[in-house]
Amino acid sequence: MTLRIERSLDPTNEEREAxxxxxxxxxTQQAGPARPEPVALLVRDDNSEILGGLYGxxxxxWLFIELLSVPEQARGQGLGTxxxxxxxxxxxxxxCVGIWLDTFGFQAPEFYKKLGYSEFGHIADxxxxxxxxxxxxxxxxA
Numbered sequence: 001m002t003l004r005i006e007r008s009l010d011p012t013n014e015e016r017e018a019x020x021x022x023x024x025x026x027x028t029q030q031a032g033p034a035r036p037e038p039v040a041l042l043v044r045d046d047n048s049e050i051l052g053g054l055y056g057x058x059x060x061x062w063l064f065i066e067l068l069s070v071p072e073q074a075r076g077q078g079l080g081t082x083x084x085x086x087x088x089x090x091x092x093x094x095x096c097v098g099i100w101l102d103t104f105g106f107q108a109p110e111f112y113k114k115l116g117y118s119e120f121g122h123i124a125d126x127x128x129x130x131x132x133x134x135x136x137x138x139x140x141x142a
Contacts, residue, residue, distance in 0.1 A: 036058060037094070041086050043071060043079065054083045056101075063091040065101035068108075080108075084115055091139055098138040105131040 008015055027034060036059045043052040052069035065087060070080045091099050101117075103109055106126075109119070117135035124133040 018061070031060060032128045037088075039063070039090060041083055041090075043069075043074070043083070049140070052079075054087055056087065058094050058096060059099045061095065063087060063094070063096050065099060068101070080111060081115065088137075088139065096139060098136055100134070100136040102134045103133055105133065109133045 024034070036057050039054075039056050039058060041054040042050050045051055051071040052074075053067075054065060054097075055067040056063050056065040058064075068080065068083060070083070088099065099117075100120075101112070103112065112133075112135045113119070115137070117137045119133055120136050121134040123132045
C-alpha cells in the first residue's frame with residue numbers, strides 16, 4: 001500500500017470523522033469506551049434570556065469546563081464562584097476524578113487559583129503577547 005499526504009484547505013466534517021474514527025477505536029482499546037456527556041449551568045435573567053453560564057463535558061471521569069461566562073453586571077459578586085461550586089458538585093455526582101479547564105492570562109487564572117485549581121501547564125504567546133493557562137482540580141468524594 002502506498003500512502004500519500006494531501007493538504008485539505010477547507011476540511012469537511014467527513015474528513016474530520018475519517019481521522020477521528022481510528023483514534024476512537026485505539027482509545028477504546030486502551031481506556032475503555034468513552035461516553036462524553038455535555039453539561040450546562042445557565043445564568044438567565046427575569047425574561048429567561050441566557051446571559052452566561054458554564055458549559056462542559058464529562059469524559060473519562062473528568063469534567064472539562066469548556067466555557068465559563070459571567071455577565072458583566074454580575075462580576076465580582078460571587079456568581080462565578082457559585083457556578084464553579086455547582087460544577088464541582090455535579091462532577092462529584094457523576095463520580096469524576098477531577099475537573100480541568102483552560103483560560104487566557106487576560107481572563108481569570110487568579111480566580112481559578114483562589115478556588116483551589118492548580119496550573120499544570122501553559123502556552124506562552126497564545127495569543128501573541130498573552131498566555132494560555134491549563135488548570136486542574138482533583139476531587140474528593142463528599
